[in-house]
Amino acid sequence: MHPVRSALALAGLLVSTALAVPAEVANPTEHHPVFECNLPVHTERLPTYALGHSLVFPQDKLQAIIKGAAGGGARIDEREDDSGRYWYSRETLVGRFDKKTNETFVLPDLPSLKPGDIKLNGELLKILMADRSIIANDKTLAGIVIGSRLDGSRQVLRKEPSPPASYLLEGAVRRAIPYESASHPVCGPGSQAVFSFDASGNIRGLRHAWKPATSQGTSLQPLRPDQIRARIAEKLAESGLDGNATVRHVDLCFYDSGAAHIQPVFRFNATVRSAGGPATALLVGYIPASDKGALEPLPNITNPDRGALPGPSLPQYDPGLNATRSPRSATTLARLPGPSRRDGAIALGRYLMNGDGLSPTFIEEGWGLWSGLHSASSRFVDAQYYWDDARGYNEWAWYYVNNVDVAFSDGHGWPHHFLTNGGLPGGGTVTISSDLYAKGFGASAEGRGLSYWILGECSVIPAPTDFPAGQGHLAFDPWWKVFDGGMRAAVGYRDLAFTNPPKWSEVGMALGYGASVVHxxxxxxxxxxxxxxxTRCGRDGETIFQVGGLGKPDCLTIWWYN
Known part of the structure; x- marks a missing residue:
């Protein structure tokens, strides 16, 4: 799950002159991945770097960005605890500074954004890049690239959607390492400096984490192409994915963990076929670029040993088998036990695809989301944790997805579809909205109901621009029924996406501290x-603590990044 865009983001700035071994397109076998890409050839010894202390984003510039992100005139309240500093506009988190890592992020107020023809403020970016408390002055390289663009469209009930419009454009400072007369990208979670510009050229968003780097010399001999192929196959085999994976791209990058080192690695992007249905997933993996191994641990593709497994597919009682629990009307089904809204609890349900090679990764991502939410606020309750089941979105919705405030489903997907169980014919496909509860999701007068649906599957929320010209309404059509029950927002992906369990912990923490669910x-x-x-029009800035039904919508907005 998670896009090739991130792996190739530096293509316009960083050009490798490495030789390449042609791809050997083999027939897939039970035990070997297919390589449909060239393998890089490097001969010079590889450099490594030691990281220094984290830079702290300048407070005067940060305060100006926070004020702008909140819409300019909004009052900003600063709060602090042992782990960080936080800035709020009313009860919505605008920015956070992590005291341990010195990482900083600022989120824009979506309702205050205006559409327009957005261009990067190049002069301002150059000033920021020249500030040595933002970008270190060392032997690594840095350059400005155009990042992602945030677009939006809204549809009023029974009318045509508005034309897509742009609201934000990212300008990023990308780090690189000089090697073999070329520049090679720095990859990994460290070295971030991303600024989001609005239509007026003002900065409305920020992600920053940067450490100075000191060269440790060039002592590592790079792997040969045959060794690269073998190590990637071993990496996939460790996760049980070697038999249904196709490696699409391999390149040299320098992994910045944000901890102690920038080290050379070979990064590979692979697609993995789902156990059922037509969906594929994307994954990114890293292997040390030399025989000496990694200077510090690299991310695993999957981690099958993460905590308890999800529960069985059946609820605590089966509405189809237990007559005392099977009223005629689905709206009166007895609910699974859960915290009442009176005590302020926010109930989370996690529903993960079973019977698939990436199921251990879906487990890891589900645990990441929960750990992030719980670490930020004690109001969250892990109310349900099950292997996914298509019936939980239809005849059993009141036991499952519509019995919690926040639902997280994870597995494989494609536009308006996702899979629940790779062991079933067709993978237990769920189609939005024909396979969902007829009255939609959301809180009714009787109490708990779904407010926010987080979809970890690839491609389930396509944008109007993903359909032929003049047919943008197809992006909206299935969602009207879903929102009829009073649901507030659904968030996910419009394209293939890479698996990344640590990011799910990060997003859980952001939402738990009060960031808007959507952005x-x-x-x-x-x-x-x-x-x-x-999301419902005008409610783009709501937080995960704003729950409860809203009735049928008369206007929906789709936001998407390009």
Whole structure:
């Protein structure tokens, strides 16, 4: 799950002159991945770098960005605890500074954004890049690139959608390493400096984490292409994915963990076929670029040992088998036990695809989301944690997805579809909206009901521009029924996306501290894929603590990143 865009983001700035070994397109076998890409050839010894202390984004510039992000005239309240400093506009998180890592992020107020023909403020970016408390002055390289663009469209009930319009454009400072007379990208979670500009050329958003780097010399001999192929196959085999994976791209990059080192790695992007249905997932993996191994741990593709597994597919009682629990009307089904809204609890339900090679990763992502939410606020309750089941979105919706405030589903997907169980014919496909509860999702007068649906699957929320010209309404059509029950927002992806469990912890923390659900998710998860969201018009800035039914909508907005 999570997009090739992030792996190739530096293509316009960083050009490799490495030789390449042609791809060997083999037939897929039970035990070997297919390589449909060239393998890089490097001969010079590889450099490594030691990282120094984290830079702290200048407070005067940060305060100006925070004020602008909140819409200019809004009052900003600053709060602080042992782990960080936080800035709020009313009860919505605008910015956060992490005291441990010195990482800083600022999120824009979506309702205050105006559409326009957005261009990067190049002069301002150059001034920021020249500030040595933002970008370190060292032997690494840095350059400005155009990042992602936030677009939006709205549709009033029974009318044509508005033309797509642009609201934000990212300008990013990308780090690179000089090697073999070329520049090679720095990858990984460290070295971030991304600024979001509005139609007036003002900065409305920020992601910053940067450490100075000191060269440790060039002592590592790079792997040969045959060794690269073997190590990637081993990496996939460790996760049980070698038999259904196709490696699409391999390149040399320098991994910045944000901890102690920038180290050379070979990064590979692969597609993995789902156990059922037509969906594919994307994953990114890293192997050390030399025989000496990694200077510090690299991310695993999957982690099958993360905590408890989800519960069984059946609820605590089966509405189809237990007559005392099977009233005639689905609207009166007895609910699974859960916290009442009177105590202020926010109930989370996690529903993860079973029977698939990436199921361990879906488990890891589900745990990441929960750990992030819980670490930020004690109001969250892990109310449900099950292997996914298509019936939980239809005849059993009142037991499952419509019995919690926030639902997280994770697995494989494609536009307006997702899979629930790879062991079933067709993968237990759910189609939005024909396979969903007829009256939609949301809180009714009787109490709890779904307010926010977080979809970890690829491509489930396409944008109007993903359809032929003049047919943008197809992006909206299935969602009207879903929102009829009073649901507030659905967030996810419009394209293939890379698996990235640590990001799910990060987004859980952002939402738990009070970031808007829509852009808190879209901005945080953007490095993993082209994010998107469907929400009620005018409610784009609501937080995860704003729950409860709203009735049938008369206007919907779709936001998406390009």
């Amino acid at each position: 808190g998710f879209m901005s945080t998860m953007l490095p993993t894929g082209k994010t998107s969201a469907v």
